[in-house]
Amino acid sequence: MKFFVDTADIAEIRELAALGLLDGVTTNPTLIAKSGRPIKDVIKEICATVEGPVSAEVAATDYDGMMREAAPLAAIATNVTIKVPLTIDGIKACRALSKDGHKVNVTLCFSATQALLAAKAGATFISPFVGRLDDIGLDGMELIREIRQIYDNYDHLKTEILAASIRSNLHVKQAAMAGADVATIPPAILKGLFNHPLTDKGLASFLADWKKTGQSIT
Numbered sequence: 647m648k649f650f651v652d653t654a655d656i657a658e659i660r661e662l663a664a665l666g667l668l669d670g671v672t673t674n675p676t677l678i679a680k681s682g683r684p685i686k687d688v689i690k691e692i693c694a695t696v697e698g699p700v701s702a703e704v705a706a707t708d709y710d711g712m713m714r715e716a717a718p719l720a721a722i723a724t725n726v727t728i729k730v731p732l733t734i735d736g737i738k739a740c741r742a743l744s745k746d747g748h749k750v751n752v753t754l755c756f757s758a759t760q761a762l763l764a765a766k767a768g769a770t771f772i773s774p775f776v777g778r779l780d781d782i783g784l785d786g787m788e789l790i791r792e793i794r795q796i797y798d799n800y801d802h803l804k805t806e807i808l809a810a811s812i813r814s815n816l817h818v819k820q821a822a823m824a825g826a827d828v829a830t831i832p833p834a835i836l837k838g839l840f841n842h843p844l845t846d847k848g849l850a851s852f853l854a855d856w857k858k859t860g861q862s863i864t
């Protein structure tokens with residue numbers, strides 16, 4: 647499963663990219679607003695830091711407006727992925743942008759049939775929001791399983807499942823078990839994947855015992 651980071655914070659992205667485990671980045675209007683910077687500057691900087699796909703979301707809600715916004719976003723760098731919402735106009739824009747050779751991430755997916763529409767429209771990625779479904783008492787991960795099953799039924803559907811709205815280490819594990827192609831993970835959760843108290847405890851005891859030997863490896 648590929649790891650994308652879900653942030654527009656360039657310092658966090660640089661830190662995670664240095665680990666060599668980062669396959670891409672997703673942003674959304676909320677994350678851009680949080681960065682406090684102009685969208686084009688932020689996306690340009692992220693694209694120069696990470697080789698993989700970098701999602702930049704349109705703000706228009708009508709087809710013509712989305713297409714007008716997609717052009718300058720796509721011109722920022724070759725690894726820009728245009729993010730459009732899962733609406734009639736968004737799906738129409740997805741179809742047109744995909745046909746033009748752009749990578750498209752269809753966002754705000756909350757049902758398997760929406761995911762089917764996005765795949766039929768040639769989306770590169772579909773973003774089912776796991777955490778937001780959990781928030782309203784539904785099983786977000788069940789949606790990932792449903793989409794996986796549907797896409798696997800049809801060889802011609804090449805859209806990648808990008809598990810989004812990830813809120814925990816458990817979500818990352820479950821998304822991988824359900825066969826998501828990608829998980830976009832907030833920085834704090836991504837860093838937290840490295841931690842286990844038994845790793846810390848085990849390392850402390852190994853180091854204490856090693857010290858007693860008085861040896862040096864170099």
Ligand code: E4P
Binds near residue numbers: 652773830
């Ligand atoms: C996906 O691309 C979105 O940016 C993101 O995962 C939304 O997550 P949230 O529900 O934590 O805002």
